[in-house]
Amino acid sequence: MSEQPLIYARGLVKRFGDFTAVDGIDLEVAPGEAFGFLGPNGAGKSSTMRMISCVSLPTGGELRILGLDPARDGSRIRARLGVCPQLDNLDPDLSVRENLTTYARYFGLSKAQARSRADELLDFAQLQEKASSAVEPLSGGMKRRLTIARALVNDPDLVLLDEPTTGLDPQARHLLWERLFRLKQRGTTLVLTTHYMDEAEQLCDRLVVMDGGRIVAEGSPRSLIETYSTPEVVELRFADGVDYAGKLEGIGRIDPLPDRILLYADDGDAAVAEVHRRGLTPSSVLVRRSSLEDVFLQLTGRTLVD
Amino acid sequence: MVTTMLAARISPSRVGAVINRNVGALRSGPSYWLVLVSGFFEPVLYLLSIGVGVGALVGELRLPSGRVVEYAEFVAPAMLAVSAMSGALAETTFNFFFKMKYSKTFEAVLATPVKPFEIAVGELAWALVRSSVYTGAFLVVMVALGLTSPGWALAAFPATLLVGVAFGGVGMAISTLMRGWQDFDMLTTGQFALFLFSGTFSPVQDYPAAFEVVVAVTPLFHAVELVRGLAIGELGWGLLGHAAYLVVMGAAGLAFAARRIQRTLCV
Known part of the structure; x- marks a missing residue:
């Protein structure tokens, strides 16, 4: 069981009309790994992430997440994923804490479980003082931390982060990296996309470089640098x-x-x-x-x- | 058939979570409550101004069955049906559209085990809560004014729920097709036309014959006929026909909305 890859893809394709966003990629991500997709905007990173998060179905190829088929078991798989989307989609009608407790309920946590989980995560995201604030006045970095905290509410086996620090100032980025590094140390499997090479170097054990919907290189940050530079x-x-x-x-x-x-x-x-x-x-x-x-x-x- | 069966595999706990989110949003501030309260008073004001006020000039009205009723008795059940409609539509149009298109609430929910159909069911159930609060309070007003008896009020209440389901389902379906806020002007106009010409203020039998046929296919007409039949105790087999229309309307709207959520957000 532990040998089974959390993500397994062969010839994965995503098309939107005549546009091919992901053009036949192969992937395997093992439990405990921190895996990255590096590439410019439009490389197909987000489309790949949406397929992995079982929101969008592949147009072609084979995909297994946690050993299951997203087309048949999407809901079951999503129950064990944590997703931090590229753009924050926090609920503007709810407070910081309610954003966590409400989200927990979608995963079937009881009211009491949701409350205690929210407390833990507010600590983790360093948002304890903002717990009863509305979401709107939060800084970009705080919103991002809340979105990540929300992604952890179900104690996921696999955490997917789509450009987690894009648009943040350096200080906010470093704080976020430190939090993500903690997750990694706890053994949480992280999959992230980025177009910042320093982010990939800091966080990823292994990464693929994507361009035009294809994987153009794969390896650890060090080995890629050694091979190509x-x-x-x-x-x-x-x-x-x-x-x-x-x-x-x-x-x-x-x-x-x-x-x-x-x-x-x-x-x-x-x-x-x-x-x-x-x-x-x-x-x-x-x-x-x-x-x-x-x-x-x-x-x-x-x-x-x- | 297979998709219908899959869609039917819904989890009550996940639907409950979708409703729970809306309960949470109630606490966000007084603005929502203001909208809620004003939505209730609109049909009440029409009842008082037209039903009671104009009714004093109109006097009595003879129903097709030959029974004679006060004009206010005739208008009140129509306003009851209207309040069920507007309660359900307010939730499933403006609020639903905002959650689907602007605040990306549904997008966030779809990253969890919750399925598109469960979102649609949860949102419809929530719309029904608002609609039934309106109609429940409206029935109290009707009983207080002597426009229906407590017994017939209890009989009419489930019918208003059905009206809420029908308009809530279609409201969601329409919202999934809306391009932007400007489209809501059309919706508001359409809603107002239904409000005026659904046998609300005068019996449809008084309309020109061709127009009566047009009205007979529109939804509020069936809602008004069903609710009025129960509220004033004019029972007949025709009521089942009106109920069937509303059941189909609600089910079709719900299925369409769920499918559109899937097709627009799960790509």
């Missing part, structure tokens, strides 16, 4: 409009972007020294560790966040 990247900016790409040849792989040139190198400082030795004078130089952003750029030729 170099340990370090030098970002060079030049004040004048001269094409420097040719003058940098031989130092390392080059990616000329509209505003800067990326230079992939095993040793960033050595690459910078070589740039200077060639008599080139960039207006700014940044040596940094390679990231999933670079992996994505390498795989698709585009940046993640445009």
Whole structure:
């Protein structure tokens, strides 16, 4: 039983009319894993998540969630899932606490169970002081934490988070990451989508990179970086409009972007020294560790966040 | 057939949870209560102004059976049917539409074990609560004014529930088709036309013959005839026909609404 994947997909397809949002993907997510979908907007991440959350049915391919078929057992599967959608759909007519207790009732919890569960989750989401507030005045970060708390109300086997920190300020993101990390440490299986590479690196044990409805790469954040990038990247900016790409040849792989040139190198400082030795004078130089952003750029030729 | 059987596998606890959400929303503030109270008074005001006020000029009215009743006795059951209709429609149109389209409440609910059909049933049941509070209070007013007897009031009450089911079901169905708030103007106009021309203020037999046929297919006419028959104790087999119309209307509306929730939100 523990060996059975929580999510199993083969050739999964989702079409809307003539538009193919998900174009034949294979997936397996094991219990306890933190799994991520990384990709730009429109890559098919949310459509995949909606199929996994058994709200939308696949157009083609095979899908098993918790070993069950969503077409037949959608309600039974959803009873064991926690879903945090991309846009908060908290209930504006209910208080913070009622949003949790009301939601608990949909899962068949009794009134008393719902109340005690709401208390635990208000603590977890650090919203105890806001318990009787309406939802509207909450900050973006608080709403997100409440939505995540709501997703945990049934003590789910699998938690699905669609872009959990999109649109939040850095402080709110870090607090959220810390909460999600706690969940992960407790052994909760997390599946999330993101177009932030730092989020994927922080939270995911394993991820797939999606583009145009397909999976273009798969692995741990580290292994993806090792496979598709170099340990370090030098970002060079030049004040004048001269094409420097040719003058940098031989130092390392080059990616000329509209505003800067990326230079992939095993040793960033050595690459910078070589740039200077060639008599080139960039207006700014940044040596940094390679990231999933670079992996994505390498795989698709585009940046993640445009 | 298979889908009907699957749809019938509904969980009372999940339907209860859908109703429970609406009970919770009652506590959100006084604005909802204001709407609730004003909705009740509208038909009461019509009863007093037209039924009693204009009724003083009209005098008595002869029913097809030959029985003679006060004009107010004739109008009151129609206003009772109207209050069942407006109570159910208010919940299943404005509020339902808001939850479906704007606040994404149903979207959140559909991520839980609750099924589209269970949402539709729960919302209809809630609409029925509002509708029956209106009609229950209205019947008390009617008894107090001597426009019906307590016995016939008790007989008419279940009929008003059926009227609530019929209009609640269709109200939800219409809401799932609404594109935006501007469409509600049409609904309001339609509702007002039904209110005026469903044998509410004058017997349909007094309408031009062709128009009488048109009225006979519209829903409030059947609601008024059924409720009036019971409230003034004019029983006849025809009442069963009116009841059957309302049963079909409610069931069709409910099934259609559930299907539309599924098709618009589960994609």
